[in-house]
Amino acid sequence: MTQIRIALAQIDTCVGDLAGNARKVLDYSSQAAKAGAQLVVFPEMTLTGYPIEDLALRATFRKAAWDTANQLAGDLADQQLGGLYVMVGTVGTDHAAAKPRNRLVVLHEGRVWAGYDKHFLPNYGVFDEFRIFTPGERPVVLEVFGARIGLAICEDIWQDGGPVADLAQQGIDLLLTINGSPYEEGKTHTRLDLAAKRAAEVQAPMVYLNQVGGQDDLVFDGGSFVVDADGSLLERSPMFTEDLSYFDFDPDANHQRTSSIAPMPQADEEVYTACVLGLKDYMDKNHFTGVCLGLSGGIDSALVAAMAADACGGEGVWGISMPSMYSSDGSKDDAADLAGRLGAHYDVQPIEPMFQAFQRQLGLEGIAAENLQARIRGVIVMAYSNAKGLLALATGNKSELACGYSTIYGDAIGGYAPIKDLLKTRVWDLARWRNQAAQAGVGIGGLRIVGNERRESGRPLPQGIMIPVASIEKAPSAELRPGQKDSDSLPEYELLDRVLAAYIECAEGRADLLARGFDAVTVDTVMRLVDRAEWKRRQYPLGPKVTALAFGRDRRLPVTDAFRE
Amino acid sequence: MTQIRIALAQIDTCVGDLAGNARKVLDYSSQAAKAGAQLVVFPEMTLTGYPIEDLALRATFRKAAWDTANQLAGDLADQQLGGLYVMVGTVGTDHAAAKPRNRLVVLHEGRVWAGYDKHFLPNYGVFDEFRIFTPGERPVVLEVFGARIGLAICEDIWQDGGPVADLAQQGIDLLLTINGSPYEEGKTHTRLDLAAKRAAEVQAPMVYLNQVGGQDDLVFDGGSFVVDADGSLLERSPMFTEDLSYFDFDPDANHQRTSSIAPMPQADEEVYTACVLGLKDYMDKNHFTGVCLGLSGGIDSALVAAMAADACGGEGVWGISMPSMYSSDGSKDDAADLAGRLGAHYDVQPIEPMFQAFQRQLGLEGIAAENLQARIRGVIVMAYSNAKGLLALATGNKSELACGYSTIYGDAIGGYAPIKDLLKTRVWDLARWRNQAAQAGVGIGGLRIVGNERRESGRPLPQGIMIPVASIEKAPSAELRPGQKDSDSLPEYELLDRVLAAYIECAEGRADLLARGFDAVTVDTVMRLVDRAEWKRRQYPLGPKVTALAFGRDRRLPVTDAFRE
Structure with missing residues (x-):
């Protein structure tokens, strides 16, 4: 048999944007063909985006997805790409099933050519697939240029038995999986170990193609890879960026040749980049070009502002200092210092006039008076959001959210909370890491999220540290009453x-x-x-x-x- | 065989409150025994409350539930109730299953006596049971005083095949189902038709015992019933209230005797009562004794205030009029009129001083200035909530929420939104119905939700109409700019x-x-x-x-x- 060049198209899709996702498949397929690929693999549910949740249950959406797949097959053929095997995920329907299917289809010679339906439908953690899909019933082996390629979708390889066990019995030359596997810290190694196990099971190399990009509160980290039948790593795509890599598969060889292997980021860089990518994609997919947030001078808002500057450039960040009678001079200075370092817009809006206006009528005391300050700040941040069309960012971390140490409709307002899943000690770690990266001249340009043109921010690297040391070192305080410290309550x-x-x-x-x-x-x-x-x-x-x-x-x-x- | 007296204990449980739910089972079992019952049936997941969602996945919770069931069996025996067959729902675990079970157990002679596991786990609409439970595998027939009683849990009777089909083959004398079936308008008839079908299938009478009460955003309407093998109605418990009714089952008779059949409310009364019960239980289960809300003089806040007065008495309602420069005199008069009729607290908090304080700094225009007014009102309502420990109520209806015709962190604030699932036209219908009921002297006392001592409000019926006619008749307006009408935007x-x-x-x-x-x-x-x-x-x-x-x-x-x- 001849060698087959497989293109790993690790792309960032958008839920519901059928036309945009199809356009991206066409672009990447065209690039792959120019590089000599015969087969191009895209992530799970490429055309619909992932996860589509209950959108799958709308008949009008399923019909539109079906039309898109057919149209795309035709468009590929029109562009002389009909000879390619283009593997995309989408939502499928058949008359035998009560619910739709999570389906892999092959576009070839102008037609939607073959379909494999996901067997194992994850229904735990962030997944609710059994709710919306009917499981597939039979394994599918694709014959491409004489090679037998077994298909699987994401969870199919995480469970013993099922389609992979069937494929092992039938005998295949290559196991190919498309995935929408969300980021979790340290998951890269888990995936590699699993892939090695499955490759051994089917006695063949395995291609693991993962989605990349943020979708609502999930971040997909990419990091697609190929392992040989003996578990050795043959290819790894970079994390957190769209990528097109190639694997030259020789069906006759006992061992495949190693292709490019992208380096792994270290732990803090990995988490920081995941947060920035999640924010950037949330902005892009919801058509925001800038953000606004309160800058208190504390570490949480400082880290969020740095992430925002990395996501959209300092010129897209509106930092608002909203001092009260309880704000220290140090806090105000730190906020201004941060904004200057990031090249962010910086406004000062003292809250005392509004606070007095409310208090003359309401005369609040204790917690109610503390919450009032936070809520006035919330109203100001939302006023910036409304007046300038900015995405309001919430700056709460996981420790304070877990303990309820925040004000509903106050500091908790916003459409996106970049650090809501980071414990406070991690917030400090990431701030220190970001400063070290800036000092080492790595800056924004060195982050993997600017690995392709779409993510290029074009602004110069910040010099020296990004986040004022005082914001990192001082004792945390909400500054809602004189001398208040977080450690009074927590x-x-x-x-x-x-x-x-x-x-x-x-x-x-x-x-x-x-x-x-x-x-x-x-x-x-x-x-x-x-x-x-x-x-x-x-x-x-x-x-x-x-x-x-x-x-x-x-x-x-x-x-x-x-x-x- | 002898006749068996079955007690239908239609109770209101609370999710997570194992001790409180067990105490209620003990109380109702004691009452039932005094009335001569041999068997007492409680709703689905009695001990844990329903729906418990991901709480089922905590091992510590499952262990506590198991201990509670054993303790309760012992307590029943200690109180000379060991001879009763007490059927309760709970969460079960066994070593063969990866996930817990939705289980029915029988408490008898001091022991947890038998277990049936729900087969069909609904995973659509408001249900996510397949996510948290492993399905049961075998039907269970209980022999009680010589009678063969087949068991089923809720969704088991909504699907063809499965345990009911098995029971039909085995032959049973009675089909007994425990349910946590949420309220939907018109669902009573659907349930009756379904029960008649299943009774015919097993050729035996069927007991349908449903949960009652609000739990988060679900309302369970009760309305438990018994149908004979020929589908005729033998017993119906009232809707929207806890109840203990009896069905004397004669295993030897071809036709069972009819017991008490509670009347059905008409459509508007049914929906109104569901909304009041949902609010009342949300307050009770979260330990709120009063509510606060903005009273604009419009129909939405008027209806919500009336519902709140029905839920906790007018003395538990804080109505806040927050006029701006755009509020009409009529609106202010209507708000005051309403509060007087309901016996509610009534405060006036003009928002202009705060609005001017914000505007001197921010100078907002257009939508941003409109939202500012709504958000100042949100801050005031939350200040009342914090200062007095009141539940803030959101007054949005389904039509405006669906169209986004509201202000985030403004009129949309609150912990509970009693009319969020009512279209605007329905809001008017319910306001008219509530006035008619008040005029007819039905008032709060006539609502089914005060059918037992726990729901007794004790306050006198309002005289005449409750909701000012002007609030019902005038053209809807947000009054955020001069002459604004909803029909300008919608x-x-x-x-x-x-x-x-x-x-x-x-x-x-x-x-x-x-x-x-x-x-x-x-x-x-x-x-x-x-x-x-x-x-x-x-x-x-x-x-x-x-x-x-x-x-x-x-x-x-x-x-x-x-x-x-």
Whole structure:
């Protein structure tokens, strides 16, 4: 058999944008053909975007997706690309199934040529596929230039048995999987180990093609790769950027030749870049060109502003200092210093006149008066958002959100929260890492997210550090009353974050936490704060469902542990 | 065989409150025993509450639920109730299954006696059970005093085949189902038709025991019933209230005797009561004793205030009039009139001083200035909520929420939105119905939600009408600029609501809507508004997921139809 050149088209799709996604497939296929590829692989649900959730259940959307696949097959043929095998994911329908299918189709010679339906439909964590899809029933082997290529979609390789086991029995020359696998810290190694296991199972090399880009609250990290039958790495695409790489597959060889292997970022760079990519794509896909946020001089808003500058350039960032009578001079200076370093717009809007206007009528005290300050700031940030068409950013971190240490409709306002899944200790780590990268002259240009032209920001690298050292070093404070410190209300963050990780991430109970050596007072304090905050996070009002199809639902969050063992 | 007295314990459980739910089972079982019952049936997932969503996945919670069931069996025996067969739902675990089970257990003679696991796990609409449970594998027939009682849980009877088909083959004397079936308008008849079909299938009478009460955004309407093998209605419990009724089952009789049959409310009363029960239970389960809301003089806030007064008494309602320079005198008078009729607290907080304070610094125009007014009102309502510990109510209706005709962090603030699933035309209908009921002297006391002592409000019935006629009759206006009318921005509600029903409830596409006879301009306007509002509704900031278990997710709402066919 002859060698087959396979193009790994690791692209960033947009949910619902059928025309835009199809256009991108056409572009990448054209590039791949020029580079001599015979087969081009795109990510899971390429045409529809992923995850499409309940959009799959709209018949009009499914019909439009079907029309798009046919139109695209025709367009490829019109551009003399009909000889290519173009593998794309989409939503499929057939009369035998009650629900649609998560389908891989091959576009070839102007036609939609073959279909494989995903067998294992993940229904845990961020996935709800069993809700919207019917599982596939049969394995599919594609014969391309004499080579037998077995197909699988994402979760199919994460479960034992099923289609991969069938393919192993049938015998294949290559296992090819398309994926929409969301980023999680450290997942790269898990995927490689899994791929090595499956390659051994089918006794053939395996292609793992992953989606890249942010979609709502998910970030897909790309990092597509090829392993040989013995598990050795043959190719790896870069993380966090669109990419077109090639793997020259020789069906007759015992061992395949190694292609390019992109280096891996270190841990802090990886997480930071994931956050920036998530924000950048949220802006792009929702047509925002700039952001606005409150700059308090503290570490959270400083890190978010740095991420925003990396995502859209400092000129797209509106930083608003909103000092009160309780704001220290240091905080105001740090905010101004940060904005200058980032090249961001910087406005000062003192809140005291509004605070006095409210207080003359309401005369609030205690927590209500503290919340009032945060809410006045929320109104100002939203005024910037409305007046200038900016995306309002929330600057809360995971530690304070978990404990309810924030004000609903105050500092919690915004359309996107870049650091909502970072514990406070991680926020400090990333700020230090970003400064080191800037000092080393790496800056924005060195981040992988500017790996292709779409992500090029074009602005000069910041010199020296990006985030004022004072913002990193000082004791955290909400500055809503004189001398207030976070540690008045919360355990020290070093301790708090370890308890939160065990309680939230590991779903441990009180007995488990005590067995880890945490003291009972801390454990009870944190559990009470987290359980109460569960309710505070429900900022969109609940209300009764009266009709058959009401609006979207609130899901019970997985952190309630109000019972005590 | 002897006759068996079956108690239908239609109770209101609370998710996560294992001890409270168990206490209620003990109380009702004791009452039932005194009335001579041998068997007491409780709703689906009695001990855990329903729906427990991802709480089922916490091992500590499952262990606590298991301990609760054992403790309860012991407590029943200690109170000389060990001879009763007490059927409760709970979460079960076994070593063979990866996920927990939705289980029915029988408590008898101090032990947890038998278990049936739900087979069909609904995974559509508001249900996500396949996500958290493993399906049961075998049917269970219970022998009680010689009678063969087949068991099923909720969705098991909504699907053909499965356990009911097995039971029909085995032969049973009675089919007994426990349910957590959420309210939908008109669902009573659907359930009755279904039950008649299943009773015919198993050739035996069928007991349908449903949960009652509000849980987050679901309302369970109760209305438990018994049908004979020929489908005739033998018993019906009232809707929207806890209830303990009895069915004397004679295993030897060809036809069972009819027991009490509660009357059905008419359509407007049914929907109104569902909304009040949802609000009342949300308050009770979250320990709120009062509410606050803005009273604009318009129909939406008037209806919400009336519902709140019905839920917790007028003395628990804080109505806040927040006039601006654009508020008409009529609006202010109507708000005061309403508060007086309801016996609600009534404060006037003009917003002009705050508006001027913001505008001196920000100088906003257009929509940004309109939103500023709504957000100042939001800050004031939240100040009342914080200062007095009140639940803030959002007053938006489904028509305006669907079209994005509201201000994020403004009129959309609040923890609960009693009319968020009512189209505007329905809001008017319910206001008229509530006035008629008040005029007829029915008032609060006549509503079914005060059918037991827990729901007794004790306050006198309002005399005459409750909701000022002017609020019902006048043209809707947001009063955010001079002379503004809703009809400036939206189609007339009579038309709008029909388009919304087709587009949202029936998931129709553009071609379908045109085929119904709607004009193209209206269809395109409404589709554009709804699709844009999909994004506006996401008020809690999205953010990237970085760790294995992040906070709860946003679900794609089912109304996006941004493509055009």
